[in-house]
């Protein structure tokens with residue numbers, strides 16, 4: 001990979017780009033932030049971080065921009081988003097490669113992530129003509145009642161390292177057509193991807209005379225709590241761990257702000273005795289080891305019917321034996337690195353804790369050393385026979401560890417699937433209609449995503465994405481998730497000459 005060329009294509013060789021208002025870059029003013037690639041451990045580039053002073057300057061621009069942007073007709077805002085989608089199409093290869101190199105996912109997944117950005121832009125363009133409200137029949141004569149949706153204001157977007165560009169676009173593209181402006185604080189583990197996105201869209205913003213401040217960026221952790229506590233930000237969309245999400249949620253609620261919370265998952269696949277084992281194998285291996293187990297929807301638990309348990313474990317072990325671990329930019333490899341060395345320590349600790357609680361190692365893990373693994377971030381995907389109630393099984397470890405367990409009845413399997421604090425993605429592999437429908441029924445999966453004969457990992461942008469319980473309850477992307485980015489107003493108009501009160505109340509003066 002020609003890193004220099006990619007960085008130059010995306011305009012990110014230079015330092016001092018810790019904040020932007022979409023059209024102009026500002027010096028962040030804070031400490032230097034170095035971005036190292038987990039692929040080879042090399043320094044990719046450095047940026048500076050935004051201080052509170054810089055944050056305030058950016059917010060002033062955002063507030064002024066909102067006053068204008070909200071007056072643009074929604075389809076005109078949609079046209080800007082359409083052009084952003086076109087620009088992303090042009091830069092797909094370079095941005096996909098940077099995502100892969102800075103975050104460590106495979107090149108195919110990096111390109112797929114940029115494709116998701118393009119898709120959400122297309123979705124948002126259509127949406128810009130479909131921000132529908134309802135009309136209702138008034139109980140009073142000569143009255144008309146309806147609801148309309150207005151832009152909310154400045155949306156704070158705080159994103160996780162594992163989807164360094166797509167999460168921003170899921171929020172920003174929808175927020176923009178809704179008439180909101182955005183301030184994005186990306187993960188400090190993937191700042192260059194964020195800088196690249198701002199550079200890619202800048203020409204579109206300029207060409208269309210979009211007010212400065214519609215797409216703001218602030219690099220560095222200091223801005224996290226500034227956003228949480230800022231009463232000028234009515235909505236904070238937070239994607240990240242449950243631990244930080246809890247803090248964000250409580251802080252923003254303390255000032256009566258709204259949040260969209262997209263937090264950790266602990267996703268399970270139920271393997272029924274009526275399943276197609278080839279499909280189970282594909283769905284499980286991709287779900288558990290894809291992105292090195294660093295997706296919020298990664299498969300972490302496999303709940304297998306006792307009658308097919310041994311067979312399932314045998315084929316899984318064989319498949320794990322064939323996995324190639326190495327540079328994710330090489331398409332021959334299945335598993336790339338974890339994000340950093342700290343993540344490998346968390347992975348090793350989780351394996352140790354599982355063993356202490358009684359877990360039996362079926363496929364051994366370990367950190368890889370030697371040529372090609374210089375970054376120290378490459379680990380072996382491992383499989384552990386465990387029980388659902390183990391403390392470590394109840395937690396999300398962001399690494400390729402798969403816990404397998406047995407069940408006897410479908411009701412027991414559903415209880416195990418639901419018996420964790422998180423509620424993001426879930427799946428059953430079965431050809432039995434009764435089992436599938438029970439799993440999808442009100443007595444079935446308690447997750448935001450429930451699939452039949454598809455694994456837990458990944459999702460399409462057309463649906464509303466998110467999960468329940470400690471996953472935070474947020475929904476973003478498709479369906480009617482846009483409503484979270486707008487405020488609803490109910491309007492009643494009296495076109496008569498009398499002033500009747502509702503509920504038949506008499507009040508004569």
Ligand code: NAD
Nearest residue numbers: 159160161186187188224225240241244262263264265296
């Ligand atoms: P993280 O919680 O460590 O960080 C997320 C973001 O929060 C980063 O931008 C970080 O800088 C920021 N942050 C840190 N302290 C903050 C504070 N006090 N206030 C505001 N923001 C603060 O998460 P991560 O390690 O980057 O990502 C992995 C986690 O994200 C996993 O738990 C994963 O499941 C979750 N995730 C969830 C979804 C989803 O849609 N449900 C999607 C992707 C990732």
